[in-house]
Amino acid sequence: MRKSHNLIAGALLGVGMLRVLGQSPAPLWDQDSPHLLDAGQIVIAGKPTAYVIRHLPVSSFPELPSAVVDLLTQRGCTIPQTFEAHRPENVVHASLERAGSSDWAVLCSVKGTVSLLVFFDGGRGGETVEKPVILVTAPEEQRLQSHDASGVLGFNWGIDPASPQRVHEAQVGMARLPARVDHDALADSIVDRRTIYHFYTKLNWTLLDMPE
Numbered sequence: 001m002r003k004s005h006n007l008i009a010g011a012l013l014g015v016g017m018l019r020v021l022g023q024s025p026a027p028l029w030d031q032d033s034p035h036l037l038d039a040g041q042i043v044i045a046g047k048p049t050a051y052v053i054r055h056l057p058v059s060s061f062p063e064l065p066s067a068v069v070d071l072l073t074q075r076g077c078t079i080p081q082t083f084e085a086h087r088p089e090n091v092v093h094a095s096l097e098r099a100g101s102s103d104w105a106v107l108c109s110v111k112g113t114v115s116l117l118v119f120f121d122g123g124r125g126g127e128t129v130e131k132p133v134i135l136v137t138a139p140e141e142q143r144l145q146s147h148d149a150s151g152v153l154g155f156n157w158g159i160d161p162a163s164p165q166r167v168h169e170a171q172v173g174m175a176r177l178p179a180r181v182d183h184d185a186l187a188d189s190i191v192d193r194r195t196i197y198h199f200y201t202k203l204n205w206t207l208l209d210m211p212e
Contacts, residue, residue, distance in 0.1 A: 036078060038112075042141050042153070051144050051153035054081045055109055061091045067129045068104050068119050077108035080140065082191050083147050083154025094161035094184040096120070096200055104129075105159055105186050112140050116159065116188065118200075135198055135205060136188070145191070162187040162197055170197065173211040181208070 036055040041048045055078035058069055079090050090107040097103050097120045104119040117132040144153035162170075162185040171178055181199060185208060189195040197208040 038140070042144070049151070049153060051141075053140060053144075053155045054085070055079060056081060056088055060088050063093065064091065064104065064106075065121075065129065068106070071119070071129070071132065072106060072108060072117075075108060076110050077106070078110075080107055080109045080114055080155050080157070082156060082158045083145075084191055090157075090159055092159050092161050092186065094186070096184055096186060097122075098200075099183040101183070107157065107159060109140060114138055114140055114143065114157065118186070133205070135186075143190075147191075156191040156193070158189045158191060160187040160189070167197060167199075167208060170195070170210060171208070174209065178209060 036057070038053040038055065039051070041050050043049070057078055058064065058072045061079070064072075079088070081089055092105040094103060094105070095101045096105065096118060102121045104121075106117050106119070108115050108117050114137070115134050116136040117134060119129040119132045122130050138157075140155065143155055143157040145156045146152070147154050147156075164181045164183065166187070167185050168177075168180050181201075186198040187195050188198055197210065199206055199208045
């Protein structure tokens, strides 16, 4: 599969590119806010197919602790947004290590590759964080799908916090309902298709059992 792309900075240029490709811009955030558009083509079944991926800089997430910001900046991360985003997304604050912990998960895009990073606070109050764990890594071009009549592909990978109640509700329908988890999981979704739940327990990350 071959790919050609342009990296376009600035909201006005980005909106213009969307119009050229025949896709109306989604009503996300203030269109004058800083963002990047990666627009180009990939070849699918021998046919060039256009895609657009919107990225936000780390500075678009002022809630992130400075220690996490520093590590993301060192990596050169931007934060990819799903095609259905209506506000900045793919940065998660949740109790992922244990009940009451203050942890972060981020989709970090660097040179066309996206990694799901998890930062444990370790009880430090956000002043320092542990080196991130990389749960999943994938090329951006493997996380694209068509989502409207234009046929232009958009980014389809999203993450969200999953409370114990949300996990319990997702597991309803299993032959044997597992015991409730005692802290948050990380919901890892392909938009409109499927969601898996990463859960940290006994010093390891696992995938929670879900109905088939």
